[in-house]
Amino acid sequence: MSLLRFEDVRQSYGAEEVLRGISFEMDRGDVEVVIGPSGSGKSTMLRCVNRLTEVDAGTIYLDGEAITTPDTDVNDLRRRVGMVFQDFNLFAHRTALGNVTLGLEEVLDYPREEARTEAMAQLERVGLADQADSYPAELSGGQKQRVGIARALAMDPELMLFDEPTSALDPELIGDVLAVMRDLAEEGMTMLCVTHEMGFARSAASTVSFLDGGQVVERGPPARLFESPANERTGEFLERLTSLHGGEQ
Amino acid sequence: MTTVVALAVGEVGLGVVLQAGDWAFVLRNAEFLLLGAGITVALTLTSVLLGLLAGLPAGIIEVYGSGAVVGAVSRLGVLFRGTPLLVILAFTFFVNPVNVGAFEAATLGLGLRSAAYQSQIFRGAIQSVSEGQMEAARSVGMSQVEAIRHVIVPQALRRSIPGFQNEFTIVLKDTSVAFFIGLAELLTRGFNLFTQTGQSTAILEVVLAVSLVYFVLTVATNQGLDYLGRRFAVPDSGGER
Numbered sequence: 261m262s263l264l265r266f267e268d269v270r271q272s273y274g275a276e277e278v279l280r281g282i283s284f285e286m287d288r289g290d291v292e293v294v295i296g297p298s299g300s301g302k303s304t305m306l307r308c309v310n311r312l313t314e315v316d317a318g319t320i321y322l323d324g325e326a327i328t329t330p331d332t333d334v335n336d337l338r339r340r341v342g343m344v345f346q347d348f349n350l351f352a353h354r355t356a357l358g359n360v361t362l363g364l365e366e367v368l369d370y371p372r373e374e375a376r377t378e379a380m381a382q383l384e385r386v387g388l389a390d391q392a393d394s395y396p397a398e399l400s401g402g403q404k405q406r407v408g409i410a411r412a413l414a415m416d417p418e419l420m421l422f423d424e425p426t427s428a429l430d431p432e433l434i435g436d437v438l439a440v441m442r443d444l445a446e447e448g449m450t451m452l453c454v455t456h457e458m459g460f461a462r463s464a465a466s467t468v469s470f471l472d473g474g475q476v477v478e479r480g481p482p483a484r485l486f487e488s489p490a491n492e493r494t495g496e497f498l499e500r501l502t503s504l505h506g507g508e509q
Numbered sequence: 510m511t512t513v514v515a516l517a518v519g520e521v522g523l524g525v526v527l528q529a530g531d532w533a534f535v536l537r538n539a540e541f542l543l544l545g546a547g548i549t550v551a552l553t554l555t556s557v558l559l560g561l562l563a564g565l566p567a568g569i570i571e572v573y574g575s576g577a578v579v580g581a582v583s584r585l586g587v588l589f590r591g592t593p594l595l596v597i598l599a600f601t602f603f604v605n606p607v608n609v610g611a612f613e614a615a616t617l618g619l620g621l622r623s624a625a626y627q628s629q630i631f632r633g634a635i636q637s638v639s640e641g642q643m644e645a646a647r648s649v650g651m652s653q654v655e656a657i658r659h660v661i662v663p664q665a666l667r668r669s670i671p672g673f674q675n676e677f678t679i680v681l682k683d684t685s686v687a688f689f690i691g692l693a694e695l696l697t698r699g700f701n702l703f704t705q706t707g708q709s710t711a712i713l714e715v716v717l718a719v720s721l722v723y724f725v726l727t728v729a730t731n732q733g734l735d736y737l738g739r740r741f742a743v744p745d746s747g748g749e750r
């Protein structure tokens with residue numbers, strides 16, 4: 261059974277339909293990379309999975325269970341689905357360690373010391389144990405994003421959502437974040453990633469989806485999709501992307 | 510050693526001269542005045558505390574609440590901000606069907622009015638915390654209340670300190686209005702001193718002493734709150750990216 265399944269998902273902001281019937285599924289351990297032009301609905305699609313945005317029609321299933329119903333326990337759903345934001349959104353008043361311990365203490369009810377131990381292990385995992393006592397303002401963008409990843413991982417999620425995790429980073433800081441994401445993929449984490457890092461998509465993605473105008477225009481293994489896109493729009497988008505050196509916001 | 514400082518010595522004199530004898534009068538009654546200052550400080554603390562306890566939830570409700578509660582809270586705020594303090598005190602002391610002492614009535618009046626202003630300080634501070642902070646908190650599974658408590662409020666409180674500092678000193682100075690309901694705070698005691706028969710020449714000295722005490726208290730308060738701000742400061746709390 262698939263871990264995540266979209267079934268004809270639709271979402272509108274006012275009169276503007278942003279998601280126009282999205283259907284796809286991914287298995288446990290899959291890494292799905294979503295690409296597409298700005299405004300095509302990529303962020304909205306991710307946000308529907310953890311209900312930061314509500315769908316208007318259609319259903320999303322996590323591990324076979326519909327999670328877009330009114331009686332879904334939203335807080336439990338969000339605990340099970342980690343999210344990494346484009347602009348980090350680290351808790352500005354807490355240290356790197358404090359960012360990771362907060363969810364452990366408040367959501368998973370870890371005692372203080374155990375939360376600390378677990379959070380240190382997560383910071384270790386993203387290579388930032390030595391920055392545990394730094395505040396977000398004292399970290400580089402790449403470090404902030406890795407704290408963001410550690411914060412999400414600490415909740416032991418079944419699925420990780422990444423919304424352009426490297427788009428706000430200086431080029432020389434992107435590599436560290438991608439390395440952490442690659443490690444995660446290798447460990448078997450199920451990941452739904454909006455990213456235009458073609459190298460990452462090629463090496464880590466099981467499947468790539470091209471989203472345009474709120475629809476999945478084309479979907480396939482990275483090698484196939486990148487080398488011989490079947491759809492004209494996919495081809496055009498990929499061409500623009502490579503000519504811009506992978507730099508779409 | 511009669512120091513005579515001529516401030517505005519007209520032919521009539523008008524007592525606008527600083528007399529050593531009058532300063533001695535102030536000094537003799539220093540303890541009496543300082544007890545008044547103690548009441549002023551106590552009244553400031555209870556009023557600001559009441560203002561905080563009611564104003565912080567009110568500010569939170571104005572931002573995150575929904576429905577009729579928001580309307581009720583914001584209308585109460587408008588009411589208390591739009592009513593002169595003396596009138597509020599007339600209600601809490603003279604009109605109040607419950608028989609309360611002047612101190613309690615003053616705390617209630619000053620505290621509720623302060624709550625109305627503090628709610629706006631906190632509302633603004635909460636709104637200045639970026640949307641992403643709430644989303645990040647919710648995305649790890651925190652409820653809205655948990656997110657407000659552990660993520661939004663701690664950041665908002667830090668940003669409220671300058672406004673809170675301002676409000677604190679306003680309340681401190683406005684405690685003098687409790688004179689109106691006969692509370693024996695600093696100004697009331699000053700008034701009682703210079704209206705004693707034969708002490709009319711000491712009016713300036715008494716009022717100067719009283720204002721000096723207010724000034725010292727204001728400066729001390731500001732420094733205390735500055736210290737608090739530094740103590741809980743976080744590197745560049747303005748930038749949550």
Ligand SMILES: Nc1ncnc2c1ncn2[C@@H]1O[C@H](COP(=O)(O)OP(=O)(O)O)[C@@H](O)[C@H]1O
Nearest residue numbers: 273278296297298299300301302303304305509
């Ligand atoms: N909160 C919102 N209110 C109104 N419109 C929105 C909101 N969020 C996104 N949109 C609109 O939805 C469309 C898709 O946005 P988004 O999912 O962020 O696209 P992408 O992530 O692919 O750039 C855009 O046209 C955007 O303007």
Ligand SMILES: [Mg+2]
Nearest residue numbers: 302303304424
């Ligand atoms: Mg986006």
